[in-house]
Amino acid sequence: MIHRLRLAILSASFVILYAGTLFGQGDIIINIHEPGTTRIKIGVPAFVKDQASPPAQQANLGEDFSRVIRDDLDFTGLFQVFAAPSQHNSSDSPLKAWEPLGVESVVRGAHKSLGQRVGFECALFDVESETRIVGRYYTGLPDDWRAIAHSFSDEIVYRYTGKRGIAHTQLAYLKAKGGTKEIHIMDYDGHNSYQLTFDKSIALSPDWSPDGKKLVFTSYRDHNPDVHMVDLGKRTYTRLSGYIGLNTTPAFSPDGKTLALTLSKDGNPELYLFTMANGGLTRLTRNSRVDTSPTWSPNGREIAFVSDRSGSPQIYVTDREGVNLRRLTYSGSYNTSPAWSPLGDKIAYVSLIGGRGEIFTISPTGSDVNRLTFNGGNEDPSWSPDGRYLAFSSKQLGQRDVYLMRDDGSGIKRVTFGGGDNMSPAWSP
Amino acid sequence: MxxxxxxxxxxxxxxxxxxxxxxxxxxxxxxxxxxxxxxxxxxxxxxxxxxxxxxxxxxxxxxxxxxxxxIRQDQRMREMLFAKASEEMQTIYFDYDSAVLKPEAKTNLERAAKWLKETANVNVQIEGHCDERGTNEYNLALGERRALSARRYLISLGVNPDRIFTISYGEERPAQEGHDESAWKWNRRDEFKISF
Structure with missing residues (x-):
């Protein structure tokens, strides 16, 4: 108890110290994710058009650009975002105008047309000292403006936390429509979505390779649930595992050399390791019940998975040799869909509470069970690469859509909006 | 004894x-x-x-x-077309989260086995299905176990294993729309399709 109290005081003093970080005085990293930490007030006014530049093709580009940054920063849970300075200010300085709101830093910038390209000057200023903390100049095609805004959002998060943000990431997910399920990819905030597979079949359980260049998934395109891989760079589509029976729930090991997956070729759904280099198989489980949905610990030593060997589906952990098995979940009669956090400290999973799916986290030792959702119909948790956020699917509004939330269940944000059921998000590295 | x-x-x-x-x-x-x-x-x-x-x-x-x-891997026949099965092969139903064959299911399978043995030129595909509750990945495995339960029973009744194929659709292909037991009980099933 005393220990915990001391931690709280420590994190509070870090908050006071963060200005030091901004001035580049050292490597003091604030754990802003500590519950109860005050949010940093940040101003993000609309970007202005560069005076000398010809008119932009997009009418409200400056405001649209800033709105993306505002949404990114707001979702992190680290910031309280303001779009405009105080009206009641007597100062001539544009930065000092934010001071009455208690805003500590301000994102300002300009956009310009460069013929076929666009440019964005982005800067983060400290209000008190009126100095620039970081400045970046980005150019790209007009369609790249959202990606550029996300990049600068991640830069801001890096300045405050020492870790790059996740605004540049993507989600692969399934869209169900007319009896088919196809894989789609979108930005983490739901924009720029596009369809990846056109199999007119059922695709399931997408997972990214650790380098983000490939996706593995199950598809019925050859009239059997087989594991396929799409190379996003080379635009190739390969069948990896096509044994008779189930070839499902492929999960890349952290080094990308191995897939853990479920095969029923030996007469029952069992876990196997599949060597990417030569297709060699190592069997991990051996019992007459279901073993499926493997997820790797970030060091690649252990695998959490689902088994109903006790009579109901529960989460188990085994090492990658298939030994040292232990049961992880004991409360609830239906626990499935484990997802091991890239930070290693938590495993997210789905538990049926009164027949309705809710998302929980548990530590790899089986302690610290935390319920994150409360409205039912929640499935498919997938961690962001920094282990701070979860994507999941929810049926809370009638149809299934993809949502995001922070690892404490706060900040729930819907990122798909119909056009069929949207589900099974897989967060890119 | x-x-x-x-x-x-x-x-x-x-x-x-x-x-x-x-x-x-x-x-x-x-x-x-x-x-x-x-x-x-x-x-x-x-x-x-x-x-x-x-x-x-x-x-x-x-x-x-x-x-x-x-399951014999050389038996995978990609182009084999399976169609709705005959009167002799009735859909069988399961309890929630179970792949155990109920007495009615066994009766149906015994009738199916008799017909299969009389009709030698036919291959059968058993499709395992689940109701919508629970998660897709687990239900895929549960559907596979339901199909394998029926396969195992048909083999025990003397049907040649090489003629029996299985596929699981998990909760992807419900027989009945609906979100309560009146639909679910028809969705926890094995369907039979045959190919000549």
């Missing part, structure tokens, strides 16, 4: 092998066979062809580990 003793012995062996105590010597010993004596004789043909071990009937599930019944 004798059957009871054999069963007890098998149970003992399995629990020991399962718990790893006997793993060292089991490796050297003859492979353990998970069959009742009468099944042993019945399964001889099938086991010889597949090179694997036959499983126990469903009645013993829960007490015994089901033996492995590998």
């Amino acid at each position: 004798r059957r009871g003793t054999v069963a007890m012995l098998l149970l003992l062996m399995f629990s020991l092998v399962g718990s790893g105590i006997l793993t060292g010597c089991a490796r050297k010993a003859k492979p353990v066979s998970a069959k009742f004596p009468e099944e042993e004789a019945m399964m001889e043909g099938a086991a010889g062809r597949t090179g694997g071990e036959a499983g126990l009937g469903e009645g013993a599930a829960g007490e015994f580990e089901e033996g492995e019944l590998p």
Whole structure:
């Protein structure tokens, strides 16, 4: 108890110290994710058009650009975002105008047309000292403006936390429509979505390779649930595992050399390791019940998975040799869909509470069970690469859509909006 | 009486092998066979062809580990078209989160096995399905176990394993729309399709 109290005081003093970080005085990293930490007030006014530049093709580009940054920063849970300075200010300085709101830093910038390209000057200023903390100049095609805004959002998060943000990431997910399920990819905030597979079949359980260049998934395109891989760079589509029976729930090991997956070729759904280099198989489980949905610990030593060997589906952990098995979940009669956090400290999973799916986290030792959702119909948790956020699917509004939330269940944000059921998000590295 | 003793012995062996105590010597010993004596004789043909071990009937599930019944990989026929099955092969239904064959299901399968043995030129595909509750990935595995339960029972009734294919659709292909037991009970099922 005393220990915990001391931690709280420590994190509070870090908050006071963060200005030091901004001035580049050292490597003091604030754990802003500590519950109860005050949010940093940040101003993000609309970007202005560069005076000398010809008119932009997009009418409200400056405001649209800033709105993306505002949404990114707001979702992190680290910031309280303001779009405009105080009206009641007597100062001539544009930065000092934010001071009455208690805003500590301000994102300002300009956009310009460069013929076929666009440019964005982005800067983060400290209000008190009126100095620039970081400045970046980005150019790209007009369609790249959202990606550029996300990049600068991640830069801001890096300045405050020492870790790059996740605004540049993507989600692969399934869209169900007319009896088919196809894989789609979108930005983490739901924009720029596009369809990846056109199999007119059922695709399931997408997972990214650790380098983000490939996706593995199950598809019925050859009239059997087989594991396929799409190379996003080379635009190739390969069948990896096509044994008779189930070839499902492929999960890349952290080094990308191995897939853990479920095969029923030996007469029952069992876990196997599949060597990417030569297709060699190592069997991990051996019992007459279901073993499926493997997820790797970030060091690649252990695998959490689902088994109903006790009579109901529960989460188990085994090492990658298939030994040292232990049961992880004991409360609830239906626990499935484990997802091991890239930070290693938590495993997210789905538990049926009164027949309705809710998302929980548990530590790899089986302690610290935390319920994150409360409205039912929640499935498919997938961690962001920094282990701070979860994507999941929810049926809370009638149809299934993809949502995001922070690892404490706060900040729930819907990122798909119909056009069929949207589900099974897989967060890119 | 004798059957009871054999069963007890098998149970003992399995629990020991399962718990790893006997793993060292089991490796050297003859492979353990998970069959009742009468099944042993019945399964001889099938086991010889597949090179694997036959499983126990469903009645013993829960007490015994089901033996492995590998599926011949060269039997995968990509272009085989399976159509709706005949009157002789009725859809069978399961309890929630269960792959155990109910008495009605066994009756249906016995009728199906008789027909399959009379109609030698037909292959059958068993489609395992689940209701919408629970998660897709687990339901895929559960649907596969439902299909494999029926396959195992058909084999035990003398149908050639090479003629029986399985596929699981999990909760992807409900027979009835709806979000309560009135629909769910029709969705937890094995459907049968045949190919000539």
